[in-house]
Amino acid sequence: MNMEAFVLGCGGMMPLPYRHLTSVLLRRDGDLFLFDGGEGTQVSLRRLNLKWKKINAIFVSHTHADHVTGLPGILMLSSQVERTEPLYIFGPPKIAEYIETSRRVLDMYINYPIIVKEITEPGAVYSGDGFYVRAFPLEHTKTCVGYTLEELDRPGEFNPEQAQKLNVPRGPLWGKLQHGESVVNADGITVSPEQVVGKNRSGRKFSFVTDTLYLPSIAKEVMGSDLLICEGMFADDCSDQAKEKKHMTARQSATIARDAKVKRFAMIHYSPRYNDRELETLLSQAKKVYPAAELTKDRMRFEIPYVE
Incomplete structure (x- = not known):
């Protein structure tokens, strides 16, 4: 069963000509899950030629504009095709109001059920065949959550x-x-x-964390992730600004990756003050803590294989 993540946008605050706002699509065989939907999400979906028509669920970290302004377009895009399966949308309080207001003001014609569920406490929020999605609290200027998609253990190998x-x-x-x-x-x-059957084999784990102060508790939530995509918004010289705005530096993001013993770690949600060349500063600082740190780029693909 294949699993892969596509970065649809890696920027924070405002879109740049070469950097859409934060959004990640996770594909697990035929299932599609969208994590945040910043401005430009549709553009990357089309450029990657992904089968966006059947997105199962959308998981929203919080209702700041740079994480949700791409969602109305996604809802309208999905109504252009025949669809009977419901679309689930999860997020903190106000996500239901945002979706409903967008539909009403824009006179959206939606030909499929939309089920919006607001997250009021941590824990599992969605499940499917052999996996579940869990939400956990972050600390930002408004209510914000991180997510992990975790597969159940697989049966051992038959001999x-x-x-x-x-x-x-x-x-x-x-x-x-x-x-x-x-x-x-x-x-x-x-x-x-x-x-005749070996021990159970572990499933895979994908984690998505953005827009938060550094919290030691985050490492426990994303422990052992096969892929952690985590904000690394500022360089060390902006640590005071990061704290004031309740964001993380690249070094703090890498600290979470190190402490959580993740297998692969890539940063996202960069401040627009850094052009692509200047992002190397963030990467260099992260690598001092987690040597295998990576930068995400728009339309970048991450394969998430089983570890046997």
């Missing part, structure tokens, strides 16, 4: 050679063993799944 040695005939009995059931072999002896 057909061992099954044959134990005289279990190929066919339905193998399937029962793989689904955790004991069976009786050709000799009338009971064979348990533990004899």
Whole structure:
């Protein structure tokens, strides 16, 4: 089962000619999940030729303009095709008012159900086949949450050679063993799944964190992520400004990645004061803490493989 993340926009505060506002699309096989929807989200979706028509759910960190102004266009875009499946939208208080007001003022014709759920406490907010999405609190100038999409453990690998040695005939009995059931072999002896199936294998974890003060608690929430996309808005010389505006420096973002022992870490939501060349300063400071730190760029793709 493939999983990959597409950065639709990596900028903060205001769009630049070469940098749309923050938005990430996560694709897990046929399921699509949008994390924030800043201005320019539609443009990157079309340029990447992604199948945006079937976005399952949208997860909004908070209702500042640079994270939601792309959403009305996404809602209208989705109504251009036949769709019967509901679109779920999650976010802190006021996200329902924002969606409803946009629909009313813009006279949107929506031909599919939109289900908006406001997050009032941390915990699982959405689930599907073999995964769930969890929200956790951040600290910004208004209510803000981070998200993790976590897969459940996968069954261990089935050993057909061992099954044959134990005289279990190929066919339905193998399937029962793989689904955790004991069976009786050709000799009338009971064979348990533990004899032919390895230990459970871990699923994958994607984490999205933006617009927050540095909090040690964030590392616990994103612990062990296969991919952490986290804001790194300012360089060290703007640490006072970061604190005042309740944002993080690149170094603080890297500290979370290090403490959480994530497998891959990339920064997002840069201040518009930094052009692409100047972003190397943020990257250099982050690498002093987490040497494998990366910068996101618009329309960048991250593959999230299983770790066997």
